[in-house]
């Protein structure tokens with residue numbers, strides 16, 4: 001069927017040829033080809049692959065196989081096998097992760113993204129030797145872990161002689177929805193259809209020809225198969241439109257052809273169809289078992305003769321023949337075939353377990369247990385989707401209700417983890433229909449709360465979850481208890497469950513039976529009651545910083561907690577500590593969150609450069625790892641950074657964040673976005689607008705209200721209020737927050753209240769208040785100090801003390817300039833001019849001409865890292881790193897990486913940078 005010359009498809013052929021050519025020239029890429037069964041996807045790719053090979057490229061192929069959808073990394077394994085010579089050259093951690101993922105060594109995979117990095121290195125290393133074309137065929141049947149890894153790789157092909165072409169029937173494929181360009185194949189034109197038909201079946205009568213063209217509707221497989229069917233028993237199906245879709249009718253033409261073959265041939269074909277990419281020997285052994293008589297390779301002869309399988313290797317000529325075999329068999333025949341395969345497979349427990357399960361109609365605990373073990377192995381290899389499938393099937397086979405509930409709940413947790421909310425809900429409902437133990441009730445509650453995460457918290461339910469968590473921890477399950485308490489606390493953070501529920505959750509955290517210096521507990525308490533129970537919280541956090549930490553996850557949570565408490569400098573130290581470890585372990589989901597915290601604290605610290613760098617990376621990782629709320633949060637933070645630096649894009653980022661967060665009621669996102677709008681307006685002198693934006697964060701009836709984040713905006717709110725004749729409102733707010741300020745050591749609230757009081761006080765009495773506010777700013781928060789100096793300088797100038805005013809304003813301006821907080825630096829400049837000092841505009845630093853990725857690469861190169869090491873840190877290929885370096889040298893006016901350190905001298909990442 002294949003290998004006939006392609007007709008038509010000119011545009012698509014040109015597009016693909018151009019991609020392959022660019023790849024050969026060193027700037028490769030990826031594309032996904034989509035289209036209906038038989039529409040000509042494989043034929044198109046085969047042509048491009050042939051041309052690539054003739055041009056000297058190496059072509060490797062992986063094929064998705066329906067029966068292996070649930071074997072983790074089965075697709076990736078095919079590619080790795082073809083590139084096995086390069087495995088030894090991979091960096092150690094990557095090598096282990098890759099081998100573990102494809103099941104070649106028995107180690108746990110820490111995170112699938114590390115496997116992605118390993119695959120990227122393996123492929124780009126191979127491509128460095130000769131241009132490489134990777135074809136992923138029938139991706140609609142490929143296991144999810146492989147697709148995730150390949151999507152990760154495909155998005156990173158930039159400066160390598162590497163091209164990845166994936167072929168899928170699905171429009172909404174994981175690869176095409178992963179942001180890769182899509183080439184969709186529709187029906188052939190009437191004219192080309194006619195040419196194809198005439199080439200296959202010359203000399204047809206006019207009427208039959210017209211009928212065939214109509215039936216085939218531009219589908220080339222139909223155009224090549226229907227004429228064959230017409231001459232055989234399948235003709236009736238072929239030209240009998242009826243209700244069946246074309247694909248089903250084509251399948252039937254194949255079935256009809258199969259039905260005329262001898263029994264042993266039919267048996268080996270059914271077994272091959274069910275055996276995925278297993279070997280011919282396995283099929284023959286299973287056939288022998290099934291038929292009770294020796295079957296050898298001769299059994300394939302008849303199928304080769306009928307044009308159903310390739311002469312070489314006995315592979316099906318078209319995937320539809322495989323599914324035709326599947327559909328044509330009765331359920332009993334399929335079960336018998338699966339049983340025979342299970343018995344014939346040796347030393348492959350996972351495939352065996354699946355075949356045995358497929359051979360079982362009712363309940364069978366032994367089979368269920370084997371599948372449960374398969375799930376465990378899949379998880380170790382990072383195959384969450386595969387483990388989920390195995391557990392679901394195992395639950396179906398399980399008789400004992402409590403064992404069944406346990407399997408259902410584990411499956412629900414995995415569904416949740418992999419972002420399949422609807423599946424998790426379904427599994428949860430099934431589990432809840434059984435009688436559950438206290439522990440399992442807790443797990444079910446945890447899943448259901450987590451499913452609602454990001455939406456408005458149901459106050460009582462959140463509080464109950466927290467109390468159940470304590471009960472469960474007291475019963476000895478402290479890990480589960482802590483996890484549940486986290487859900488409750490995050491629910492409080494993202495929603496606004498009301499003061500009563502907040503108090504109950506905080507009280508539950510107080511009672512949690514784990515040691516007081518447990519990192520989780522410290523973070524939980526900071527999150528659940530950052531101010532109400534602030535005594536001890538700051539000390540607890542500071543104590544954690546002194547302890548050496550190997551717990552990247554704990555550090556990430558502590559960092560997030562520190563932001564909540566109002567201690568951004570502390571937060572950035574925790575996240576800085578977690579970032580390297582998260583990168584090394586390939587935990588990109590958590591890395592996205594850690595970078596988001598880092599960007600958020602940098603925005604509060606006024607450190608625009610470090611913040612933008614972190615935000616950029618956080619945004620792309622949040623998108624890649626499917627965390628929309630984190631993405632929305634990053635956009636709100638980008639708005640904040642833009643406001644601080646006087647970039648007019650602030651409003652656009654804020655609007656984007658709002659659009660993303662509103663559907664899920666992401667309260668903290670809305671709060672930060674409003675603060676960004678307020679700050680931008682304040683720096684532009686639009687005080688009324690600024691007050692309007694900021695007041696929403698303080699108004700409990702507003703969706704942007706946030707109990708704790710509002711502490712960051714106190715001083716700005718007061719300033720905007722005073723300057724827009726709303727001082728009374730601000731005075732009430734300061735009065736309301738004062739008791740909290742007396743019981744807390746939250747730096748954000750304390751600084752905000754002090755400066756706020758100075759701004760509100762009668763003009764003549766204000767000086768000592770301004771000075772006190774300045775003195776109280778912690779040394780690790782220079783931006784806040786500069787704001788206090790700016791306010792003091794303004795006051796001094798208005799009270800006709802220009803010389804003193806200039807001292808304060810100059811100091812403020814220098815700090816703002818050093819941080820890149822240009823909007824604030826500009827305010828200081830205006831005041832300085834008004835105070836009679838000239839203040840030249842600062843030239844933009846050369847580094848500000850770099851994109852944030854370039855800046856990141858430059859910083860790492862300046863530290864002496866090699867391209868390979870930089871690639872490893874930033875999850876790109878070494879050649880992409882080298883392209884970035886080449887692009888930035890002229891922008892910086894340097895010619896070698898040795899000069900980078902000198903040019904970058906001024907920009908180091910926080911905390912060193914902002915503390916200067």
Ligand SMILES: Nc1ncnc2c1ncn2[C@@H]1O[C@H](COP(=O)(O)OP(=O)(O)OP(=O)(O)O)[C@@H](O)[C@H]1O
Nearest residue numbers: 001002006007036037038039040041042043220221
């Ligand atoms: N443009 C064309 N000109 C001539 N023949 C074609 C053309 N496109 C496809 N064919 C033939 O049509 C048949 C089906 O094409 P192909 O196998 O590429 O379909 P497919 O889209 O890969 O289907 P599936 O999704 O089922 O794998 C093949 O025999 C192929 O040679």
Ligand SMILES: [Mg+2]
Nearest residue numbers: 041042043319
């Ligand atoms: Mg195909």
